[in-house]
């Protein structure tokens with residue numbers, strides 16, 4: 774198995790020595806797509822934010838700067854990523870602004886109506902039941918709250934061969950922009966926006982938990 778394949782396979786659940794290396798590499802390697810994605814929600818009033826599949830924790834660090842008054846939570850089902858994200862964000866944790874928990878997107882360890890914004894960077898490819906898992910996120914959002922999904926792999930002919938290879942290696946579910954819109958709609962989100970950078974294969978999906986029950 775080549776190094777690229779070994780790296781991509783780890784992305785599903787980074788563990789062990791190599792997994793921690795992958796977590797740190799993703800903190801750096803995802804910086805541009807993360808910041809582009811966050812640009813779509815940075816004007817929103819957010820007092821409390823959750824990052825699902827937080828990996829090595831760089832998105833939490835970035836969001837602490839973008840939303841200076843906000844409290845932050847991260848969750849990941851890899852114990853090694855929970856430890857790494859805590860290490861990377863030690864000063865925010867010491868200040869009482871950030872908590873990182875072990876847990877799955879399918880059963881988030883938070884009560885209903887807990888968050889103004891829930892983000893997931895490069896993570897939803899791996900979720901076991903995307904519509905159900907998006908509903909679980911909707912449960913923890915406040916009415917009017919926002920979901921942001923950001924990925925640097927989506928269904929597009931320009932990247933077809935690479936994406937097919939990566940999807941096979943890491944068992945990734947890859948969707949088209951229209952597919953993301955349908956998934957968010959099926960999970961009960963409204964005010965959906967889909968943004969793309971076609972030349973880079975970046976996609977950001979934004980949805981809101983509408984005030985009236987659906």
Ligand SMILES: C[S@@+](CC[C@H](N)C(=O)[O-])C[C@H]1O[C@@H](n2cnc3c(N)ncnc32)[C@H](O)[C@@H]1O
Pocket residue numbers: 784785786787799800803825826827828829830832848849850851854876877878879893894895896899900901
């Ligand atoms: C490709 S990594 C991205 C990490 C980080 N968000 C970033 O952009 O660098 C995907 C992360 O999602 C986590 N993950 C995948 N499926 C998950 C699930 N069902 N519940 C919670 N975390 C999950 C993995 O453990 C991994 O840390």
